[in-house]
Structures are given as structure tokens and as C-alpha cells.
Amino acid sequence: MLLAIDAGNTNVVFALVESGEIVARWRIATDPRRTADEYAVWLSQLMQLGGHDRTAVEGVIVATVVPRALHNLQVLASKYFGTDALIAGHAPVEWGIAIDVDEPASLGADRAVNTIAAHALHAGDLIVIDFGTATTFDVVDYSGAYKGGIIAPGINLSLDALVTAAAKLPRIAIEAPTDTSVIGLNTVSQMHIGIYWGYVAMIEGLVARMKREIGRPVKVVATGGLATLFEKQTDVFDVIEADLTIQGLAMMWDRHHI
Numbered sequence: 333m334l335l336a337i338d339a340g341n342t343n344v345v346f347a348l349v350e351s352g353e354i355v356a357r358w359r360i361a362t363d364p365r366r367t368a369d370e371y372a373v374w375l376s377q378l379m380q381l382g383g384h385d386r387t388a389v390e391g392v393i394v395a396t397v398v399p400r401a402l403h404n405l406q407v408l409a410s411k412y413f414g415t416d417a418l419i420a421g422h423a424p425v426e427w428g429i430a431i432d433v434d435e436p437a438s439l440g441a442d443r444a445v446n447t448i449a450a451h452a453l454h455a456g457d458l459i460v461i462d463f464g465t466a467t468t469f470d471v472v473d474y475s476g477a478y479k480g481g482i483i484a485p486g487i488n489l490s491l492d493a494l495v496t497a498a499a500k501l502p503r504i505a506i507e508a509p510t511d512t513s514v515i516g517l518n519t520v521s522q523m524h525i526g527i528y529w530g531y532v533a534m535i536e537g538l539v540a541r542m543k544r545e546i547g548r549p550v551k552v553v554a555t556g557g558l559a560t561l562f563e564k565q566t567d568v569f570d571v572i573e574a575d576l577t578i579q580g581l582a583m584m585w586d587r588h589h590i
Contacts (some may be wrong), residue, residue, distance in 0.1 A: 333388045335413065336581040337405055339396035340442060341465040343557075346375055347578045348384055352586070354575055356382050364400035368407035376412070389413045393585045395420040395441040395577065418588065420445055420581060425588050430477035439478065442577050443470050449580030450553050451476035453573065457548050459539060460576070461569070463556030465489065469538055471546065482538055487531050487558060494527070506558075508565060536568050
């Protein structure tokens with residue numbers, strides 16, 4: 333069994349993968365100060381509650397965009413799972429894809445892993461939208477090469493900035509509106525409209541511009557925890573792959589062990 337770890341700016345996702353299937357997943361808030369011992373206590377309890385034997389984990393693979401978190405995850409793998417963690421993008425598990433941008437080394441690990449998984453799962457040209465701390469739009473061509481993309485503030489970041497900068501605005505939950513009206517009659521409804529429908533408009537507008545620039549048929553693949561928030565209110569997504577990054581890590585592990 334494989335333990336795949338996706339360490340993002342907001343959350344660290346731990347997933348157990350067996351025979352290519354994700355059998356369990358858990359997430360914890362990202363904190364670079366969290367020690368391997370703390371991870372181990374939390375993860376061991378969750379594995380036990382789910383009926384998973386820690387000793388069945390034969391390998392660990394990590395993708396991270398938080399360099400300071402990596403060391404403790406490596407210690408977790410060696411101390412509590414008895415194996416050296418493979419780090420996605422580093423020998424011996426390099427990306428194995430063309431990265432056609434000005435600074436290939438600056439591409440986030442999650443975006444590279446998403447590229448690998450999306451190309452393996454879907455043929456043709458792709459736009460991969462990942463809803464995380466930032467919302468990223470990545471272009472993957474028919475050959476599997478990463479061709480560039482867009483980084484936009486995540487919807488939670490946008491809301492946090494609005495509430496922090498405007499003293500009289502309340503903190504609201506991010507949720508789909510109950511109707512499609514874009515004319516709010518009070519402060520809270522106006523905020524919901526601005527955050528939610530404004531974000532939908534951004535997604536649709538950017539995807540439309542990207543498709544025009546690509547100039548070929550494109551499939552749009554969405555992933556990330558908030559992807560389903562927009563699913564029913566826009567037809568811009570062709571498919572949602574909730575676990576794209578974990579799937580990509582499992583594919584990289586398998587490729588290394590064939």
C-alpha cells in the first residue's frame with residue numbers, strides 16, 4: 333500500500349492508495365512547524381479508526397509547495413513507516429514531461445503532478461483548473477507537455493482580503509447562492525453575489541480566452557476541494573477529478589516501480 337502526501341499551502345492531504353485505488357484520505361491544516369511525531373500520532377489514530385494497518389504501507393511519495401514542511405514529512409516516512417519518501421520532481425522520480433515555460437524549475441509540484449495525471453486520464457488538449465489556496469489554470473497539450481497557465485487568488489483568499497480591508501463587512505460562508513439573481517438587497521447577499529458569481533465570471537472568462545488562444549478543441553478538467561462548489565452553476569467544466577494530485581502521485585510511484 334502507498335501513502336501519497338500532497339502538501340499544499342492550506343492543507344496537507346494524506347491518502348492511502350492500493351492497486352491504483354484511493355482507499356482512504358485525510359487532511360490537516362498546513363503548518364511547517366508540525367513535527368513528524370505530531371503527524372504520526374494524528375495519522376496513526378485515523379488509520380486505526382479506518383481499519384488500516386500502518387505496517388501495510390510499503391512506500392511514501394510526497395509532493396509539496398511548502399519547502400519548510402518537507403523535512404518533517406521525510407522524517408515521518410523514515411521513522412514511522414520505515415521507508416525513505418520519494419519526492420515528486422526529484423531523482424529518481426523526475427517529472428518525465430516537457431515543461432515549455434520560461435522557468436521550468438519554478439513550476440509548483442502540484443501543478444506538474446496534475447499535468448501528469450490529467451494527460452494520463454484524458455486525451456487531447458486540456459485546461460486543468462485547481463481550486464486551492466490559489467486557483468490555477470494550466471494548459472496541457474495533446475502530447476502531455478505543460479504549456480503554461482494562470483495563477484489567480486483562491487476564492488477564500490479573495491474573501492479574506494475583502495473582509496480584512498473593509499471594516500464594516502462581515503465574514504460570510506462561501507456557498508452557492510440560493511437563486512441566480514445578481515442584484516443583492518442587503519450587505520450579505522451582495523457579498524455572496526460578488527464573491528460567488530464574480531468568481532464564476534472569472535473562471536468562465538479566463539477559460540474562454542485560453543480556448544481562443546489554444547485554437548483547438550480543449551477539455552476542461554477541474555480539481556481541488558472547492559471545484560464542486562461551482563459545478564452546478566456553470567457548464568465550463570467537462571469533468572471533475574477530485575483526487576487528481578493524489579492520482580498523479582500514485583502514477584509517478586507506479587512508473588518508478590515498473
